[in-house]
């Protein structure tokens with residue numbers, strides 16, 4: 001492995017969903033806490049119980065948001081993008097950079113306001129979305145970064161098929177996607 005390769009491998013970005021992605025949780029939290037305070041301020045005993053229940057729900061909402069954020073971990077290296085969901089790496093999904101077919105950014109209305117978004121990665125193998133970065137900051141920056149990594153790899157040992165546009169190995173004689181044959185016109189490559 002060359003020095004350049006090693007340097008690229010160490011280039012790791014680790015992300016979590018932004019806290020701002022959970023503004024819905026925060027809103028509910030405020031509503032329940034406010035409700036609980038109103039109940040506690042009232043002298044009646046029944047309302048104290050109701051206030052206690054509202055407080056308990058608020059705590060559950062808070063724990064849910066914290067766990068949801070901390071249990072999602074997204075990584076980009078020069079080789080792959082991966083998402084890990086669940087405490088202790090329950091479910092890990094990975095796509096090699098060279099297999100990425102499409103990177104897409106989707107933003108909900110609230111996400112757009114906060115500059116957040118979901119970044120979806122689809123692989124050439126299945127065509128479906130396999131890895132999703134949920135509610136990360138600067139989603140277009142993430143997309144640009146991954147596309148740059150993909151282009152760097154593509155230039156290294158791949159070429160684009162002139163007929164179907166898929167990336168294929170530089171020394172391929174036949175395109176595996178559209179079966180275009182590259183006679184022996186390798187001189188120009």
Ligand SMILES: [Zn+2]
Pocket residue numbers: 161162163164165166175176177178179180
């Ligand atoms: Zn082709």
